[in-house]
Amino acid sequence: MFEERSLSPAVDAVRAEHAPETLVFDVDRDFETVPPAQAESLGLFVESLEPARYPSAWLPADAPHLLARYAGSDFTIGMPGDGSVVWTRQTSPPVLLVKARVQGAPESFIDFLLAEALVQVGLEVPEHFLGFFEDSYRDLDAAVPLDPNATYQIAAALYDGWVGLQTGPIFAGWDDDHPELAAAWHDAGSRLEGRLSGLPGAVARGETDFADATELACAAIKHASDHDYDNGHDQPLELPAPFAALQTGAYRDHGPAYAIRWAEKTFRALEDTDSSGS
Template sequence: MFETRTLPPDLESVREEYAPGALVVDVARDFDTIPPEAAENLGLVVESLSPAAYPKEWLPDDAPQALRRYASSDFTIGMPEHGTVTWTDQTTPPVVLVKYRAKGTPTDFLDFLIAEALVQAGNDDVPEQFLPFFGAQYRELADAIPLGPSEVYQVAAALFDGWVGLQTRDEFASWEGRHDRLYDAWVDAGERLDDRLASLPRLVATDRLSFAEATEFACSAIKHERDLPAPFSALDTAAYLDHGATYAVQWAQKTFEQLADARDDISDAE
């Protein structure tokens, strides 16, 4: 199921710089979450496995099953919010997994995604999933967001993605002149977001995009250092980088209070 991937020289250089020893493997089938019995096959290619587990008290009563499984002692690799490339540090050494769906991804962009995963895997401050980032504050976040559990999950994953982007984007920018192919892929992917970013408030206001979807899109743009519209621009700050989950919860509380006030104003005007 797992086959070691041969890396081009610039990607090999990124691995040596950020996550020396990390494995990069192709996965023979597509997945959101690899079944635990299949994930344990990683034990054949790594030195050791250390499945993560987190307190169930961190989770709201209506938390999605995927998050409950991740918090449990099951060896859980990959979550619904993870894209074409994911990584785990529940192994020694860390492993970057390239999903089967990557076969349709342009080479330069795919290699950037692998490079991004290597940068994250080599950063001791970045966990592989949002639950340890929020910890017990995930309940506070859920209380602040008047949406269903799946949308709360989506917003949480997006907010975490944005915070990670604040951690990593300076590294991507530094690749100009060193890893130009990967740098150009980072820039190109960011430029492709600009038109949609500008229209996010209108799309949400006209119910053509949910708030959770808009948050996901905006936060994905943070790692590309693009200009964000309000209220998402408040996430592209040093305060968020420094205060993490506490700031994210406060942002959610303030944002939804403002949305509620705006709806009240419209009702009063009518």
């Protein structure tokens, strides 16, 4: 199921700089979550396996089944919303898994996804949003008046945005050192720009639901180019309200507490808008 992947010189250089011990494998099938039996076969390639486990008290009673399983004792790699490249530090050394779905995508874009994942491994950020929110995930659930799957999607998006606040400045420094990767980063950002500008209107017209809008906006955060997210310098992607409040140093510094406060204020404002329009 797993085959070691050859890396381009640029990606290998990023690995050496950020996560030198990390192993990278192609997976011969697509997946959201690798079945535990197959995941455990990674033991043939690594020194040890240590499945993550989280307290059940962190989860609301109606949490999606996959999230409850992830928090439990099963060796779980990959969750909905993880994208085409998945990484884990539940193995020693860490592992990146490249899903079969990337076949046919431009090699430059795949290289960027690999480099992005290696940077994330090097930052030692949590592997999943549950490790980011911890017991405050119940507070986020209380702040989001949507179904459990939509709450999951918003939590995953908010976590992705928080990570993007840390990786974006690193990507911005690649123009000189890794121009191929920088070009792919800029290209991916430019493809999002038009979709972002029309996002508030699409939500207001019911063409895009709020969870999808949050996912798109938070995915764009890593494409802000400036090293200081509070100084207003050149940022090729400016998020529309209410998502602009997430593109800040305050979110980077305060993490889950800021995200929950943002959700409380945002949904209260949406409810007030609905009430005044009815």
